[in-house]
Amino acid sequence: MSGPRLDPATRRVLARARPPRRAASLGTLLGLLADLSVVGLLALSMWLIVRAGEQPPILHLNFAIVGVRAFAVGRAAFRYGERLAGHDAALRQLAVLRARTFEALVPRVPGAIESHRRGDVLAAFVDDVDRLQDEPLRVRQPLVTSGIVVLLSVAVLALVSPLGAAILAAMLAVTGVLSVWLSQRIAAESDRVIARAQGELADALLERFAAAEVLAAFGAQGRQRARIAAAEARVIDAQLRRTRSAGLGAALISLGSGITTVLLILVLAPALVPGFASGSGASATLSAPLFAAAVIVPAAVFEIFAQLPVAIAARRTVLASAARVATFTEAPLPPELPRDPGRSSGRRSVPAPATAPSRGSSLLEVSGLSARYPGAADEALSGVSFVLEPGRTLVVTGESGAGKSTLALALVRLLEYAGSYRVRTADGELVEARDLPGAELRSIVGLCEQTPHLFDADLRQNLLFAREGATDAELVAVLERVGLGSWLRERGGLAAPVGERGALVSGGQAQRIALARAILADFPVVILDEPTAGVDRELADLLLQDLLGAVPEDRAVMLITHTELPAGLPFTRLEI
Numbered sequence: 001m002s003g004p005r006l007d008p009a010t011r012r013v014l015a016r017a018r019p020p021r022r023a024a025s026l027g028t029l030l031g032l033l034a035d036l037s038v039v040g041l042l043a044l045s046m047w048l049i050v051r052a053g054e055q056p057p058i059l060h061l062n063f064a065i066v067g068v069r070a071f072a073v074g075r076a077a078f079r080y081g082e083r084l085a086g087h088d089a090a091l092r093q094l095a096v097l098r099a100r101t102f103e104a105l106v107p108r109v110p111g112a113i114e115s116h117r118r119g120d121v122l123a124a125f126v127d128d129v130d131r132l133q134d135e136p137l138r139v140r141q142p143l144v145t146s147g148i149v150v151l152l153s154v155a156v157l158a159l160v161s162p163l164g165a166a167i168l169a170a171m172l173a174v175t176g177v178l179s180v181w182l183s184q185r186i187a188a189e190s191d192r193v194i195a196r197a198q199g200e201l202a203d204a205l206l207e208r209f210a211a212a213e214v215l216a217a218f219g220a221q222g223r224q225r226a227r228i229a230a231a232e233a234r235v236i237d238a239q240l241r242r243t244r245s246a247g248l249g250a251a252l253i254s255l256g257s258g259i260t261t262v263l264l265i266l267v268l269a270p271a272l273v274p275g276f277a278s279g280s281g282a283s284a285t286l287s288a289p290l291f292a293a294a295v296i297v298p299a300a301v302f303e304i305f306a307q308l309p310v311a312i313a314a315r316r317t318v319l320a321s322a323a324r325v326a327t328f329t330e331a332p333l334p335p336e337l338p339r340d341p342g343r344s345s346g347r348r349s350v351p352a353p354a355t356a357p358s359r360g361s362s363l364l365e366v367s368g369l370s371a372r373y374p375g376a377a378d379e380a381l382s383g384v385s386f387v388l389e390p391g392r393t394l395v396v397t398g399e400s401g402a403g404k405s406t407l408a409l410a411l412v413r414l415l416e417y418a419g420s421y422r423v424r425t426a427d428g429e430l431v432e433a434r435d436l437p438g439a440e441l442r443s444i445v446g447l448c449e450q451t452p453h454l455f456d457a458d459l460r461q462n463l464l465f466a467r468e469g470a471t472d473a474e475l476v477a478v479l480e481r482v483g484l485g486s487w488l489r490e491r492g493g494l495a496a497p498v499g500e501r502g503a504l505v506s507g508g509q510a511q512r513i514a515l516a517r518a519i520l521a522d523f524p525v526v527i528l529d530e531p532t533a534g535v536d537r538e539l540a541d542l543l544l545q546d547l548l549g550a551v552p553e554d555r556a557v558m559l560i561t562h563t564e565l566p567a568g569l570p571f572t573r574l575e576i
């Protein structure tokens, strides 16, 4: 079979798309029966028509009449069953595949994904991942079923006429090689162009919507529209070339089928004439009904065979998609990003009393911590040390670019760190953070990020994801606490939408919603990265007084800020 060589990374991606053998084999079996019914129906009907013309007693035709009905019903019923079983298995696997692909992506954020264009990432994670389900459905299954049916048909024809079978096999081989060569020449380049152009189109569209205001403000909409139109034209052009190649392949197969039928008629017809072969008066070696059935076989076999070049072309597309997905999910994780040790890993922990942490027993102990972004030459942060005790607030200050947000990312393990960083777990142990599963660590240390992400849902959903099961009264109370009470009433309550990426709320409101989330999640340690950046000074002071004035005995806050704290708040300063 032609196509690019499979590297181990592409093979791993393909293996994720493959349904379990048992689930896939039912679809394959039903597909095989459907294809066999196609050949059986055509050959037996032909036999029946010609035999009926000889007017034998009706009883002699009964088995053929029943057979034709059985094949006709079987063809539709098996095909229907095949579609149901095959799609069911592939769609179930698609859900698994999407989840696994997403899991593979998570450790690569931030840092390893940003170096790719957003459009390419989107195309890879939507179009390419979806296309992988074609492997079991449109590649593997048709290759197996049509291959078996074609071989069986040639073998059965060989019982009637070995020369006819040889002609059919030779014509199948010639047509197959020609149509695959043709599709390779015309469509292979189109496949590459389509993938690239689809990425460009997605990129241009995303930018058109995400940066609509900037494009309008600078009068650059026309240029962006032209970029979208050019990318779209490239996609359409490549798709047309691919469709043309598929059409040519189909025409070639029809031609092959016609030529084979004519050749079979020429080769088999003499056997119909009594005494032709031996030159004597002996009777014919081939009956007319059998002759009719034999010469119609190529039409049915070529119909089944037509699936092969289509499956080979689909394989090429699937492999290209798998290779693109592999560039994201299978590339080695850069050393700057953390590896999750998983639940089973052994922890190197410092023995600690089994009781809950009391005042004085630190929640975080950081010593000589440094971090670097993937691909960056220099460390974004180095040599940071501090201890965070329960009931305390640590205020982190420093110049812009000093590494404050980087410290926050390292503390929630979205960036790898060097040095020592120990966290007190729920069972009171002080554990090196890199030995904890990421999810467990992030249930202890929570981050309210500088530019919070709001989901395109209502306010309630945007808060509930921080604490599932919170009541509306709890949500409203927390919104009051962050100063959004009157705004909530103006907007008509918790069902108010926030828009895509918070488009319907102001920057300051988005920040306060994020703050409300952090309060709801009630992390033992919460890191607030510039939580009052978009909030006016008076409210900011009130908010900080509210948040920091009463840090619970068993909780701690790390506040990253540029502004001075209101007087009277207890805190420790860390300058980086």
Ligand SMILES: Nc1ncnc2c1ncn2[C@@H]1O[C@H](COP(=O)(O)OP(=O)(O)OP(=O)(O)O)[C@@H](O)[C@H]1O
Residues within 6 Å of the ligand: 110, 111, 114, 373, 374, 376, 380, 398, 399, 400, 401, 402, 403, 404, 405, 406, 407
């Ligand atoms: N994704 C990234 N890839 C590479 N370098 C980065 C990345 N994000 C930040 N940096 C660099 O890391 C350094 C520290 O950035 P960081 O955002 O931590 O600073 P900061 O102290 O939080 O600044 P600010 O107060 O302006 O928010 C900067 O030099 C910045 O350019």
